[in-house]
Amino acid sequence: MLDWFRRLFALPPGASSFADGVDRLHLFLVASTLFGSLLVALTVAFTVARQREREPGQPTPRLVASGAREALIVAGCLSLFLSWWVLGCRQYVRMRRPPAGTVPVYVTAKQWMWKFSYPDGRSSLDELTVVVNRPVQLIMTSRDVIHSFFVPAFRSKQDALPGRYVSLWFEPTRVGEYPIECAEYCGVSHSNMLGRVRVLSAQDYATWLESEGSSRDSLPKLAELGREAAVRHSCFSCHTVDGQSHIGPTWQGLFGASVALTSGERVTADAGYLTRAMIDPAAEIVAGYPAVMPSYVGSLSPPEVAAILEYIRSLAASSAMPSVALPRTRLASPLATDAPPATAAQAAP
Amino acid sequence: MTTVADLPRVEPNFLGAQTSVRSWLLSTDHKRIGILYFVATTLALGLGGLFALLLRIEHLTPEKTIMEAMTYNRLFTLHGITMVWLFMIPSIPAAFGNFLLPLQLGATEVAFPRLNLLSFWIYVLGAGVVLFSLWLGGVDTGWTYYAPYSSRSPSAVVPALVGIFIVGWSTILTGINFIVSVHTLRARGLSWMRVPLFSWTIYATSIIQVLATPVLGFSLLVVMLDHAFAWGLFDPAQGGDPVLYQHLFWFYSHPAVYIMILPAMGVVSEVVSTFAHKNPYSYKALVYSTLGIAFVGFLTWGHHMFVAGMSVFDAGAFGVLSMLVAIFSAIKVFGWVATLRRGSISVKAPLLYVFGFLFLFIFGGMSGVAVAAMSLDVHWHDTYFVVAHFHFVMVGGTLTAWLAALHYWFPKVTGKLYSERWAAVASALVILGFFGTFLPQFLLGNAGMPRRYYNYAPHYQALNVASTLGSWALGSGLLMTLGYLLHALVRGPSSGANPWLSRSFEWRTASPPPERNFEQPLDLGLDAYDYTAGFSDAERRP
Numbered sequence: 001m002l003d004w005f006r007r008l009f010a011l012p013p014g015a016s017s018f019a020d021g022v023d024r025l026h027l028f029l030v031a032s033t034l035f036g037s038l039l040v041a042l043t044v045a046f047t048v049a050r051q052r053e054r055e056p057g058q059p060t061p062r063l064v065a066s067g068a069r070e071a072l073i074v075a076g077c078l079s080l081f082l083s084w085w086v087l088g089c090r091q092y093v094r095m096r097r098p099p100a101g102t103v104p105v106y107v108t109a110k111q112w113m114w115k116f117s118y119p120d121g122r123s124s125l126d127e128l129t130v131v132v133n134r135p136v137q138l139i140m141t142s143r144d145v146i147h148s149f150f151v152p153a154f155r156s157k158q159d160a161l162p163g164r165y166v167s168l169w170f171e172p173t174r175v176g177e178y179p180i181e182c183a184e185y186c187g188v189s190h191s192n193m194l195g196r197v198r199v200l201s202a203q204d205y206a207t208w209l210e211s212e213g214s215s216r217d218s219l220p221k222l223a224e225l226g227r228e229a230a231v232r233h234s235c236f237s238c239h240t241v242d243g244q245s246h247i248g249p250t251w252q253g254l255f256g257a258s259v260a261l262t263s264g265e266r267v268t269a270d271a272g273y274l275t276r277a278m279i280d281p282a283a284e285i286v287a288g289y290p291a292v293m294p295s296y297v298g299s300l301s302p303p304e305v306a307a308i309l310e311y312i313r314s315l316a317a318s319s320a321m322p323s324v325a326l327p328r329t330r331l332a333s334p335l336a337t338d339a340p341p342a343t344a345a346q347a348a349p
Numbered sequence: 350m351t352t353v354a355d356l357p358r359v360e361p362n363f364l365g366a367q368t369s370v371r372s373w374l375l376s377t378d379h380k381r382i383g384i385l386y387f388v389a390t391t392l393a394l395g396l397g398g399l400f401a402l403l404l405r406i407e408h409l410t411p412e413k414t415i416m417e418a419m420t421y422n423r424l425f426t427l428h429g430i431t432m433v434w435l436f437m438i439p440s441i442p443a444a445f446g447n448f449l450l451p452l453q454l455g456a457t458e459v460a461f462p463r464l465n466l467l468s469f470w471i472y473v474l475g476a477g478v479v480l481f482s483l484w485l486g487g488v489d490t491g492w493t494y495y496a497p498y499s500s501r502s503p504s505a506v507v508p509a510l511v512g513i514f515i516v517g518w519s520t521i522l523t524g525i526n527f528i529v530s531v532h533t534l535r536a537r538g539l540s541w542m543r544v545p546l547f548s549w550t551i552y553a554t555s556i557i558q559v560l561a562t563p564v565l566g567f568s569l570l571v572v573m574l575d576h577a578f579a580w581g582l583f584d585p586a587q588g589g590d591p592v593l594y595q596h597l598f599w600f601y602s603h604p605a606v607y608i609m610i611l612p613a614m615g616v617v618s619e620v621v622s623t624f625a626h627k628n629p630y631s632y633k634a635l636v637y638s639t640l641g642i643a644f645v646g647f648l649t650w651g652h653h654m655f656v657a658g659m660s661v662f663d664a665g666a667f668g669v670l671s672m673l674v675a676i677f678s679a680i681k682v683f684g685w686v687a688t689l690r691r692g693s694i695s696v697k698a699p700l701l702y703v704f705g706f707l708f709l710f711i712f713g714g715m716s717g718v719a720v721a722a723m724s725l726d727v728h729w730h731d732t733y734f735v736v737a738h739f740h741f742v743m744v745g746g747t748l749t750a751w752l753a754a755l756h757y758w759f760p761k762v763t764g765k766l767y768s769e770r771w772a773a774v775a776s777a778l779v780i781l782g783f784f785g786t787f788l789p790q791f792l793l794g795n796a797g798m799p800r801r802y803y804n805y806a807p808h809y810q811a812l813n814v815a816s817t818l819g820s821w822a823l824g825s826g827l828l829m830t831l832g833y834l835l836h837a838l839v840r841g842p843s844s845g846a847n848p849w850l851s852r853s854f855e856w857r858t859a860s861p862p863p864e865r866n867f868e869q870p871l872d873l874g875l876d877a878y879d880y881t882a883g884f885s886d887a888e889r890r891p
Contacts, residue, residue, distance in 0.1 A: 010792040010812070022724050026795075029722065033715040041708055043686055053626070053695040057850045057884030060693050065631035070680070077679040081672040081718055088722030089665050095727060096661045145498040146591060148656065148731060152797025155728040159657045161592065162497060163585025166658040179806070183731040183799040185491050186498060188418050191802035280588075297588055 002027070015174040015199065016154035018095060023155070025087050032080060095156070098169035102137035103130075104271075104313065106222070106306035109140065109147035109160040111186055112193040117303070119310055121219035122212065126195035128180070131205045135171040139271045139309065141302050148184035151197055159184055163297070165275040165305070172199040226311025229304040233296065241315055248293060249286050255316035260287040271309050278305060362764070362861040377462035378864065382469050383448030384762065389473060390444055393435035400428035402824055405786075405817040411807050418803040422489035423504065425801060429492025430509065434516050435476050437747060438605065441612035442558075443472070443523050445754050446551040448762060450527060452855035452862065453545040455536025455871030460529035468522040475515030482508035491801060493602070496583030496594040500575040507577050510569045517562045517569075520608075524558030527551055538873045542636070545853055545877045546622075546629065549636050550615030553643040557604045557611075561647070565601035568594065592657055599650035607646040609743060611639060613750030614681055617703050620753050621685045623851040624700040625692030628878040631684050638677040638684075645673045655726045664723055671721035678714050682707065693880075697849070698772035702753035705780040709745025713738060716791070734794020737787045745783055752779065752830065759834065760848045764861045765841030771833040778826030785819020850884050853877045 002020060005027050006013065014020050105128065106117040117123040130136050140149060140160040149168060150157040153176075158168035182193035200208060220228075230236060238247035249259070254269050262285045267273050276284060278300060281293035300308070363380045366372075373381055404424055407414045416424070451459055459465050482488060485505040490498055499506055531552045535544065544552075572594070574580040581587025583594040622629055629635055651659060651667030685707065694700070716738040720726045729735055760766055789812040798809045805813065847856045854877050858867045875882070 010796040012797055018724070022728060025722065025725055026719075029715070029719045029725070033712065033719070036715060037708060037711040040682065040686055040711055044689065044704060044707065047686075047689045047692075048694050048696060051625070051689065051692050051694045053693045055693075056695070057889045058626070058693050059883035060625075060627045060880045061691055062628050062879070062881050063630060063687075063691060064628070065634065065684075065687065070631060070634055073683050074676060074680065077676050078672070081675055082669075084718060084722040085668055085672050088724045088726075089668055091724030092655070092664060092668075092727065093661055095724060096664075145501065146495060146657075148799075150731070150797070150799060152728070155724075157656050157727050157730055161585070161658055163591075164658070179797075181797065181799050185422075185495070185731075185801040187502070188422060188489070190422075191418070191799075191804040279585075295588070298586070 005030075012153045012178075013174065013176075014153070014155070015172055015176060015178055016151075016156060017171040017173055018091065019153070019155045019173075021091050025084070025091065028087070029084060095169075098137045098167065099135055102135040102169055104137045104139055104310070105130075106310065107138045107140040107149065107160065108143060108302050108306065109149070109182070109193075110143040111145065112182070112189040114149070114180060114182075114193070114195045117222055117306055119222045119314075121221045121225070126180070127198065128195065129198045129200060129205070129208065130172055132172050132175050132199050132201055134202075135169055137167055137169040139165055139167050139306065141165045141275075141305070143302050145186050146184045147182045147186050147193065150181045150183040151178055152181070153178040154197075157183055163279060165271045165309070167271055172197070175199050175201050175204075222307050222310040223314040224311075226304075226307035226309070226314075229300075229307050230311060233300065233304075235308070238293065248289055251312045252315050255313045257316075261285060262287050262291075274309055274312060275305060278308075361864070362859060363864045364763075364861050366864045375466065377458075377466050379447050379451050379459045379462065379465060380762075380862065380866075382465050383444050383446075385469055386439055386447060386472070387444035389469075389476065390436050390440045393431050393476065394440070397428055397431035397436055398824060398827065400424050400431065402820055404428060405820040407803075408805070408813045409817050411805050411810055419489065421803045422801070423487035426488050426491050426509075427483060430479060430488075430513065432743075433492055433605070433609075434513050435479065437609045437743060438520060438558075439472060439523075440751055441616065441747070441754060442527070442551055442554050442608070443468075443519075445547075445616070445758065446527060446554075446612060447523075449758065449855050450530060450548055450551055451534065452858070452866055453548045453853065453877075454530065454534050455539055455854060455867065455873070456530065456534035457865045457867070458534075459526050460533055461526050464522055465526055468519045468526065471522065472516055472519035475512045475517075475519060477512070478515060479509055479512030482512060493598060494569065494572050494594075495598075496572060496575065496591045497585065497589070499572050500579070500581070500584045502576070507573050510573045510576075514566055514569055514573075517566045520558045521562050524555035524562075527555040528559065531555075536871045536873060539871075542633070543873070543876055545855075546618035546632070546635050546639075547612070547615035550611045550618075550639050553639045554608050554611045557608050557643050557646065561601045561604040561608075564597060565605075568597040568601065592654070592659075595654055595657055596650070599653045600647075603650040603653065604643075604646045606739075606742070607642055609747050611642060613706070613747040614639065616750045616754040616757070617685060617706055618681075619853060620699045620703045620757050621688050622878050623757070623849050623853060624697060624703075625689045625694045626850065626880045627688055627690075627692035628876075628880060629684060630687035630690070632878065634680050635684050638680045641677040642674055645670060645677070649674055649721075652721045652726070655723055656730050668721050668723045672718060675714060675718045675721075678710075682711060682714075695849075697756075698767075698769060698776055699753045699757035699849075701773060701776045702749050702756065702780075705776065705783075706746060706749040706753065709741055709749060709780070709783065713741030713745050716741060728797075729794055731799055732794035733790040733798050733800055736800050737790035737794060740787045740790070745787070749780070749783075752776070755830075755834070757849070758855075759837070760844030761855060761860045761862075763838055763841070764844055764859075765837050766844045766848060767837035767841055768833050771829065775826050775829040775833070778822055778829065782819050782822030782824070782826050786816050786823055787819070789813070789815040789819070845890075847888065850888065852879055 002023055108115040114126050116128045142160040142162040146159055146161055148159045154170045156170045176199055178197045180195035240246050240250045241252055243250050243252040257269050258266050259269050260266050278296045282291050285291045407416055407421055482505040485508055488506055488509040489504045490502050571582050575583055581589045583589045583591050618635055649671045651663055652671045655664050720729055793809055793812045798805055844860055846860050
């Protein structure tokens, strides 16, 4: 049924775990639209045929809708539209919430190419290689204008915005090659900003990794690059990686944790939050810490941001106890709090 | 035996009263200003249509057919700007609204006649500046001017924006003029709930124009400053926020969709009632749904940004609010269809276009609800599906209603009749051509072809060719319409005062109307939609 529908409505094959649900909703929408338009067309045709003017200017009776009928029509349409929305919204929420254990790939879009960086240090242009049936999370940004990562076969799309990191996840379910298209107009070569996703079986993927092996081993890992970038930009002056509180929150176990902010809100320290914290640190300060971090807009390049993110992510799992105690620092800044900085978890109400 | 004194004094109609060029260009008569707007917006339609035909020809082949990528990008931008701001927004409100609003209110003028003339010339000035940007090489940002591309685009962004900014002033002034007119100039005894439905939609549209256009104005102003002086308010490289621009832009541009479609709905209400010779099945439902659309239309802009990185909660809220607008539109569709019941239906050209409107608008509207069903929008966003959706609403809806209005009120304005046979042929060409052009685009969007693509993958070609062929049928239908209407203007037989036997107020005076609109004060004994009494022999004779 779904294959038949796809062929008739020019849809590409469904190659992700979203595709079947989205296409089923699509079929439901098309069916109810055709039913509605056919109903109106037939009613109009039938009425016109029966009620053709017999004599110009003849009187007609005055008919006025009853409130009950109007309410019935409103309730009917409302329940139809709301059922569309409920189905669509549930699928949308699923698309926006990556499951635990996704493999991250960092995507940098620029006029007019896609760059994919993998945690193991490899990177590729315009070609993304993934394993079938394993969820992938793309953490995306742009170096210039807005682009949009679109894989029709996955029914998946997300804008890549300059200055922030947004994520997109999908789980490919079918081995094959699928086109990537840029969907947001980005200048003269917009329609040439193409790529492809290669979905390999677990076996083929292993073979492919081996063939890449020699070059891969010589590459520094992305997290290692991130550590180097963090050293270069003096991140460790304020942040530790061993769980101890310093001027800023520790990076150990930070990624994916829920942190309390001075505003009283709680956020998940995901790629989006961590990038915002690098670009506009004063906006969302973790409770218990002074607002002293400068903005890194313009000084951190998108690849450095991606590498630092990957480094912080690599620290999420490690739970090594602090080996040394850091000296308590008192800041000269008037913004510094008198109380010793608490860790994020302790600050939670 | 009647004497000369008993005959009604024949005043010259507004067309014949004065004939100098100056008496047209500097007229403060709302009817003449309406015609000026009509001519100007129709020229804009011709220009935008020409751009569209060229774009479609380019898409006959996957690679270059007749133009370079840069030319293509500039053409689709200009097609959008011309059609949205120079044609669609002023088309029905400023042209037909100007002509008909005072007539439907039983008034002799709009509230501020000189301001009305000023609005027109501001529009001409703005349109001139937009066309001047074309001469400077044009703009390539798309009509949406998304930042930060618009801050960096190597094209004439600033002149085009200045032009739109100026046109915006004309839109606001016209809106104020109409709102004040409806409040203050209704004839004695014409209570709000007796105001004709077309005037209601013009009133609601005017409110949107006055509230939303300033937001567009200052957003575009900031884009200009970003582009010209690198202010960077929307450019993240300087700490700006490009998504903020999208919020501001769609806060205007989504209600702007209702600026374009509400007057079209007003036309449909009038035409259905007149040609079915029947009261609207629910006048109140049509009025309240008009106001409902105008209000809820302000709360749905976020559905343009489901994949722009907004939170799941925001997306859900914008999704469900969008469904409400659809409810109001659905009420209208059922209201129009039910109005035909037990009527005395004369199938003339305006009604043919309204049938086209009904069918196309259902597709356009339902596909609109479909793109608000969030998960599907992820696939459809920025593809040809969206292009097809809004062309179904804007062309299938508004342009079709504009053609219905043109055919319906042509005798009112000119006092002449056109050939029904030619009109029937042209309407069939327009509606079938429309289907041919835009149905394939729904499928292209399903297949995954993004919009604004100069080159496309070869497997999209068959549908693109079909769409181009459709555009030729649509174009020739419109040219044919221009032909027989011009012919009727010169050679057409006289229509008489009320050729369609309508009860609406604008038909209760001569066609074309006298300079002061009514020879006697408007008789409000019968409602605008009261067909229970039938028509006397005198009324039936032209």
